[in-house]
Amino acid sequence: MTDFEKINNTQQTNESTDNKSDNIKILKNLCGKNAEYFAKDSSENGQRLYISFLAIIDTLNVLYPQVLEVESRVSEFDLDESTPGNGYRSFISIFNMSVNYAIDLNQKILWRKNSILFRKTVLTKELETCSQLMSSLCTCFKHLQTMMLWSKEGNLFIEDKPLEEIRSVCENVNQYCFYGRSLGFQFCDSLKNVLQFIALSMAIFSEAYYSKGSLFSKATSSFMTTTKYITDPEQRAKRIVNISQNADVDFCKAFWFLSESELMNQLPSVVSPTVAVCKVINISPEPLHIVVEGKEIEVPVPTSYLGPKPIQVRLISYNNRKGMLGTKSYSNLEAPSRGLLIHCHGGGFVAQSSKSHEGYLRDWAKNLNIPIFSIDYSLAPEAPFPRATEEVFYAYCWALKNHEFLGSTGERIVMAGDSAGANLLFSVxxxxxHTGIPIPHGMFAAYVPTLVKFVPSPARLLCMMDPLLPFGFLMRCLKAYACPSEVKRISNGAIVNFETDLDSFEEVSESDLAELQAHKSPVSEASDTLTYGSLTSNVDDVNDRDATSAEIEKSQKYMADIVHKYVLGRDYLGSMFSSKYYNSTSSAGEADAETEDTKVPQADTESCTSSVDSSFQTKLFGFVSNIKGHFSKMLGEHGGSDMILETDKPNTLWDDLCFPVPNNPYLSPYCASDEDLKKFPPTKILTVQMDPCLDDCVTFAKKLRWVGTEVHLDILEGLPHGFLNFSLISRDAHEGSKLCMQRMKELLNIHPESIKSNK
Known part of the structure; x- marks a missing residue:
């Protein structure tokens, strides 16, 4: 670091400290004035307000020196001077936001305390939440100070104390305050309402998922609890914390499966760009050989746990291209693309699919203008490590050998994945x-966990307040994937793919491709069908842009009405659970003109309106019954209905989660040797400031840079882990997705007009 940089960093630190000091003085002054006023109020709420104001002042006197101590060393843990970011910095930002939150609340009370419209009861609860939040942060910073003392040479992971520290934090921190009235305060405004809705949905869904008795008794009891969670944020917070502590991995899968619902599957065709190709392909598990420099390398067929099974992938392309599967009869085909994107979705190794990530993948396909090959690997706990790695590796090798059938010349093959999907791609x-297979030309990873092990780091403590990735969810997902001996096996060992009955796919074997490659002249549609195998659905291949304008207008108008009324409007919560969206069917002739594997329910605007007027509870339990029906086929009866979660007393996780995790580089890329990391392709990593996996990204980027591998790290503010799934409904998340595209363009060496991004 140059002298100028040192001076500049010192000035920035001093300015930041001065701003904090000013805000602390303002907050203490406001608390003092309000405390003086309410000290004379003998009512219960008046005294509760008075005590809360004093508690905030007392907490600040302890918390602020802790923050300054952590801040004095925080730069030691950054990747470099131009990329400030680590878990310590994240907590400092949370402290700053909590101070601003407290100032705004104090000002509101100060200005309204004499008004006849002063809602004393509501503001009392809000101030108590604020006071508890400050107290919880004080506990967190105490542990951060300890972790900073334990750290070695700027390492964010405390590897010699694997579980005790994070256990202590979980037991001592009051988590309720982070999931009640202040939920999502650390995120951008465009996502706060979304995150609050997700938290509310989790609480309501858990009541139905774990309820007992008849449908009538379920509806009666759940009506009261649903109303309670909507009107009482404190009860909702208790429920969410208890879910995160007690719910099993089957509940996590069921809740995250909501993103696969029929209505959510319709959104990409309305909001995202129209694509010419969006089809599912099943790759037969046959012997596969790759020739590298004259040497033939055999790629093993995935067999772990499930035996040989077809691997499902999704091909998405903005244009029909020469050589692409299923395009023989089309005219005016685009030339094969120079690039190909190999994609793996996230979902904690246990949930989601390429379908639930289709929204942003369509946008990527248009802006990158290359085919996207998205792999639907088998999910834990039925398919634990290393099954998913085996499948993704096999699918990558298949794409490497058969790229011309995907509409690409294979000149630039880049991998891209988020969260668990990025972890799998690093393993591949x-x-x-290790096997001598050509590596991709670049790798893009979004908020990726690189150390799948219970090792404390400052960013991992963010699970204590994360609405999308609570600590219990994270731990149980990792356990389901990383510890096969702990897995509950299902009787038939089968994995059920939650594709709609209109998903068209083609099963492709090596013999099929060899026969196809032998054809030098155009062939008929009949021979095309024979070559690729029969479709299992009743839908013919449909080209989005060949569909009639009337079909497009009809489907888009209908879905636009749904989005306007139920997604963007106030009735979204009710319509979300309408059984009509899950049980309706449509004929092949009425298939959505924008994709090959979506369908539009046969309903007009009036029927949609009437569905909203029906009972919310009937919709909710009809939807949950449908969900349970799907999962009973896949998992068998999990007995969840016999487990009633306590509302007021969370149980501990530790008896359930104390198990060893192997130091396997295929499981944790962070454990890879320096010799292997030197051979990595150019890597772009993007994460967010409030991501529990932030330290994983920073530390792995440090390791890559240390061995000389080209690496770039972006850290965005205001967005949560998994923000790509919200890029259709949040402007800030969409801007983050645009930066992802820019980084992939750099890896692909694509140089059209650059995408602007607000970092």
Whole structure:
């Protein structure tokens, strides 16, 4: 670091400290004035307000020195001077936001305390939540100070104390305050309402998922609890914390499966760009050989846990291209693309699919203008490590060998994944290095966990307040994936793919491709069908842009009405659970003109309106019954209905989660040797400031840079882990997705007009 940089950083630190000091003085002054006023109020709420104001002042006197101590060393843990970011910085930002939150609340009370419209009861609860939040942060910073003392040479992971510290935090921190009235205060405004809705949905869904008795008794009891969670944020917070502590991995899968619902599957065709190709392909588990420099390398067929099974992938392309599967009869085909994107979705290794990530993938397909090959790997706990890695590796090798059938010349093949999907792709790169298979030309990873092990780091403490990735969810997902000996096996060992009955796919074997490659002249549609195998659905292949304008207008108008009324409007919560969206069917002729594997319910605007007027509870339990029906087929009866979660007393996780995790580089890329990391392709990593996996990203980027591998790290503010799934409904998340596209363009060496991004 140059002298100028040192001076500049010192000035910035001093300015930041001065701003904090000013805000602390303002907050203490406001608390003092309000405390003086309410000290004379003998009512219960008046005295509760008075005590809360004093508690905030007392907490600040302890908390602020802790923050300054952590801040004095925080730069030691950054990747470099131009990329400030780590878990310590994240907590400092949370402290700053909590101070601003407290100032705004104090000003509101100060200005309205003499008004006849002063809502004393509501503001009392809000101030108590604010006071508890400050107290919880004080506990967190105490542990951060300890972790900073334990850290070695700027390492964010405390590897010699694997569980005790994070256990202590979980037991001592009051988590309720982060999931009640202040839920989502640390995120951008465009996502706060979304996150609050998700938290509310989780609480309501858990009541139905774990309820007992008849449908009538369920509806009667749940009506009261649903109303309670909507009107009482404190009860909702208790429920969410208890869910995160007690719910099993089956509940996590069921809740995250909501993103696969029929209505959510319709959104990409309305909001995202129209694509020419969006089809599912099943790759037969046959022997596969890759020739590298004259040497033939055999790619093993995935067999772990489930035996040989077809691997499902999704091909998305903005244009029909020469050589692409299913385009023989089309005219005016685009030339094969130079690039190809190999994509793996996130979902904690246990949930989601390429379908639930289709929204932003369509946008990527248009802006990158290359085919996207998205892999639907088998999910834990039925398919734990290393099954998913085996499948993704096999699918990558298949794409490497058969890229021309995907509409690409294969000149630039880049991998891209988020969260668990990025972890799997890093593992595949390691397998390529070890087996001699050509590695991709670049790797893009979004908020990726690189150390799948219970090792404390400051960012991992963010799970204590994360509405999308609570600590219990994270731990149980990792356990389901990383510890096969702990897995509950299902009787038939099968994995059920939650594709709609209109998903068209083609099953492709090596013999099919060899026969196709032998054709030098155009063939008929009949021979095309024979070559690729029969479709299991009743839908013919549909080209989005060949559909009639009337079909497009009809489907888009209908879905636009749904989005306007139920997604963007106040009735969204009710319509979300309408059984009509899950049980309706449509004929092949009425298939959505924008994609091959979506369908539009046969309903007009009036029927949609009437569905909203029906009972919310009937819709909710009809929807949950449908969900349970799907999961009973896949998992068998999990007995969740016999487990009633306590509302007021969460149980501990530790008896359930104390188990060893192997130091396997295919499981944790952070454990890879320096020799292997030197062979990695250019890597772009993007994460967010409030991500529990932030330290994983920063530390892994440090390791790559240390061995000389080209690496770039972006850290965005205001967005949560998994923000790509919200890019259709949040402007800030969409801007983050645009930056992802820019980084992938750099890896692909694509140089059209650059995408602007607000970092």
């Amino acid at each position: 790169i390691l397998k390529c290095i």
